Amino acid sequence: MLQTVNTQGHAGWNSSIVNPILGRTETWKRSIPGRGEADLQTPSAGDVALLYPEAVVASSDAFAWQHIRLIHLRHSLNEMVIPPSDSHCIVLNLSAPMHLSARLDKHNFEGGMRAGDVSILPAGTTWSCQFESSHVRNTLLLFLRPLFVRSAVEEIDFSRELSLTPQIGFQCRHIRHIAMSLLGELNEANVMGRLYADSLAIGLAMQLVRRYSSLKDVQIGHGGMAPHRLRKAIGLIDNHLAGEEEGRVALRAVAKDVGMSYFHFSRAFKQSMGMSPTNYIAERRIDRAKKLIQETDLPISEVALRSGFSSQSHFTTSFRRLAGVTPRSFRKQM
Numbered sequence: 603m604l605q606t607v608n609t610q611g612h613a614g615w616n617s618s619i620v621n622p623i624l625g626r627t628e629t630w631k632r633s634i635p636g637r638g639e640a641d642l643q644t645p646s647a648g649d650v651a652l653l654y655p656e657a658v659v660a661s662s663d664a665f666a667w668q669h670i671r672l673i674h675l676r677h678s679l680n681e682m683v684i685p686p687s688d689s690h691c692i693v694l695n696l697s698a699p700m701h702l703s704a705r706l707d708k709h710n711f712e713g714g715m716r717a718g719d720v721s722i723l724p725a726g727t728t729w730s731c732q733f734e735s736s737h738v739r740n741t742l743l744l745f746l747r748p749l750f751v752r753s754a755v756e757e758i759d760f761s762r763e764l765s766l767t768p769q770i771g772f773q774c775r776h777i778r779h780i781a782m783s784l785l786g787e788l789n790e791a792n793v794m795g796r797l798y799a800d801s802l803a804i805g806l807a808m809q810l811v812r813r814y815s816s817l818k819d820v821q822i823g824h825g826g827m828a829p830h831r832l833r834k835a836i837g838l839i840d841n842h843l844a845g846e847e848e849g850r851v852a853l854r855a856v857a858k859d860v861g862m863s864y865f866h867f868s869r870a871f872k873q874s875m876g877m878s879p880t881n882y883i884a885e886r887r888i889d890r891a892k893k894l895i896q897e898t899d900l901p902i903s904e905v906a907l908r909s910g911f912s913s914q915s916h917f918t919t920s921f922r923r924l925a926g927v928t929p930r931s932f933r934k935q936m
Contacts, residue, residue, distance in 0.1 A: 666935030670803035
């Protein structure tokens with residue numbers, strides 16, 4: 603059951619946290635070997651593994667799953683604090699009861715999770731979990747990109763906005779079955795395992811849409827973009843990405859073509875799509891890169907150029923952040 607409470611001042615909402623692995627307080631805007639400081643300004647699902655490496659039992663990173671990411675955690679920590687992610691997160695508790703707190707858009711949520719309970723944490727949610735018993739903690743985290751989830755409802759009604767609300771500590775047999783099936787697939791390092799995982803991701807996205815989302819009318823007065831402008835903007839962006847411009851999109855020109863200032867266009871686009879125009883373009887670029895890797899023998903450097911990236915290193919960083927693996931690892935799994 604969803605519970606909403608006032609937890610202003612909760613320790614989990616600070617911009618700095620105590621990293622139990624490193625034993626010191628850190629902010630999210632820090633440097634990590636092999637990754638620039640800017641890479642962590644918008645934390646991705648991978649930061650869970652970076653913050654708590656000793657807790658990670660297994661992950662799907664090496665399996666080239668396209669639409670979903672799974673991280674299996676087992677540890678004895680008393681608390682874990684997770685930064686906002688650009689992906690939706692589904693938590694499945696496999697062990698002793700825990701307490702989960704979340705914050706999204708100035709709203710606070712919290713509740714208990716027994717063994718077998720599920721929680722849904724939309725993209726952009728800061729959350730933490732506390733454990734009181736001495737038992738080993740055993741948890742599955744599933745990550746889905748908002749654009750992928752949204753694609754599950756495009757044929758239903760593209761003019762409506764998909765919105766997820768944090769929901770903590772409930773039973774869902776379908777989600778639990780999908781999560782455990784995906785965990786089983788980590789032992790199947792083959793193409794069929796990857797395809798099966800991607801098909802399960804579609805099923806999970808549909809569960810979120812059908813049972814745990816609210817579809818809100820997009821209204822300019824509430825900060826969203828009118829449906830006809832949104833469709834036109836997406837069409838213009840996609841045409842640029844598919845054209846001769848190698849993925850480079852002049853967003854100011856797109857804003858002008860839909861009759862909006864760049865500032866209001868960016869804000870309304872994010873309200874309607876759940877991501878900024880630049881993040882939408884990044885996801886489309888990576889989708890294009892995946893297709894080129896799957897269907898051609900082009901060098902990675904050429905794939906990067908055709909996908910609209912200025913350098914191979916930038917391409918590799920972006921690909922790893924959104925796909926969970928490097929382009930070369932993704933190709934090896936084909």
